[in-house]
Amino acid sequence: MxxxxxxxxxxxxxxxxxxxxxxxxxxxxxxxxxxxxxxxxxxxxxxxxxxxxxxxxxxxxxxxxxxxxxxxxxxxxxxxxxxxxxxxxxxxxxxxxxxxxxxxxxxxxxxxxxxxxxxxxxxxxxxxxxxxxxxxxxxxxxxxxxxxxxxxxxxxxxxxxxxxxxxxxxxxxxxxxxxxxxxxxxxxxxxxxxxxxxxxxxxxxxxxxxxxxxxxxxxxxxxxxxxxxxxHIMSVSTDKGVGPGAVRPELPAQAEQQGEGTYFLASSGDRLDWTTCLDQMDNTRAHTACLKSEHVVGWSIDYLPVSxxxxxxxxxxxxxxxxxxxxxxxxxxxxxxxxx
Structure with missing residues (x-):
């Protein structure tokens, strides 16, 4: 009790x-x-x-x-x-x-x-x-x-x-x-x-x-x-090539890049991993030819905006x-x- x-x-x-x-x-x-x-x-x-x-x-x-x-x-x-x-x-x-x-x-x-x-x-x-x-x-x-x-x-x-x-x-x-x-x-x-x-x-x-x-x-x-x-992940791209002197896309202010890094952008709109044609990097001509065969036209980057x-x-x-x-x-x- x-x-x-x-x-x-x-x-x-x-x-x-x-x-x-x-x-x-x-x-x-x-x-x-x-x-x-x-x-x-x-x-x-x-x-x-x-x-x-x-x-x-x-x-x-x-x-x-x-x-x-x-x-x-x-x-x-x-x-x-x-x-x-x-x-x-x-x-x-x-x-x-x-x-x-x-x-x-x-x-x-x-x-x-x-x-x-x-x-x-x-x-x-x-x-x-x-x-x-x-x-x-x-x-x-x-x-x-x-x-x-x-x-x-x-x-x-x-x-x-x-x-x-x-x-x-x-x-x-x-x-x-x-x-x-x-x-x-x-x-x-x-x-x-x-x-x-x-x-x-x-x-x-x-x-x-x-x-x-x-x-x-x-x-x-x-x-x-x-x-x-x-x-919602967004992306920014360029189509001015990827060779020497080509400028990679610039992220908006305060944006954080997502993914493994920068992707190659093909003319079809598809994105290729940055390791594409990596084995030809030591040979500039072969590397350029490889990228051309893949129809690479620029760069693409994923990001999250501050908005x-x-x-x-x-x-x-x-x-x-x-x-x-x-x-x-x-x-x-x-x-x-x-x-x-």
Missing amino acids: TTLTHDPARTAPAGPARSGRGPRLGGPVWLVWRQHRAAFWTLIAVTVVGVLVIAFLRGRMMDFLGAQDAASQRSGGLPPEFEAYADRLFRVGSYLGYIPVLAGVFLGAPLIAGDLESGTAKLVTSQSVSRLRWLTVKLAVPAVMLTLSTAALTTAFTWWWNPVKGRSDGLIWTSFFSVTGVVPVAYALLTFAVGVAAGLILRRTLVSMVVTLGVVVALGFVWDQVWRSLG QMHTMQWLGAGAMSALTAGIVAFVVLRGRKRLL
Whole structure:
């Protein structure tokens, strides 16, 4: 028999009311906040510090760019001295890339597994709070906190990156695709849901964290391999020959070349691999004759344009959100039937 003889939904608001501090929450919401307040306050502190650091670094970068002469500004390029500022941009971006890992391993995996392991879940659900309500609040409060935190950090980072976006090859949009826009939020919620599901199934905090880490790493590998397929690959070609002096096609600004490299373009419109006639390279005449026999008239290059970035991000975020919704549905249905 439980020793908790009162209704936590009725008495929970008294905690913050007596102290006179903190949000005036009630029932399971207050209970979840109280139970995980250390993690939530850490998340808030990291977010505030991160945004302030990004704002400071952006300010220094803008001061540096503002000090450049007008000719350099008109050229659109960046001076060699900008490399140190670009390194900071990449470093912070790489740190933001760890948000999904942290969300899944340290926030999602222990969320329910810890309650099942300690017996808190049995204690709470034996009172007037239903399993569905407890699960809903248990998932919603951390998800909202994680969404706000990730959105704040990635918005600040995007604000930092925008003034120099595309002004050098190293700052091309594909290098920051997964840490700007809506992708980081959807990605963090997905890994959070994966961690919660692992905790519900395995029911042991440490084991759930280890398994979640493995799954999140696998998800990251898959994402890195497939996200470019969300865009529509375009091509640019020339038909002025491929011999000495022939100019290869120039990619649009901020475009990323795709595929293995440059293709040969035949008069029929077909594209041939760049290794065509490679074995005759040592003999100029034989090589020219080989290319003529293949009816090669120019070059062709595949690329992804920057104009597709936001569409690709929304498509990726939509796919992640659908997967997240499926995992959450599984957690809720399994939790209602087999929580204890």
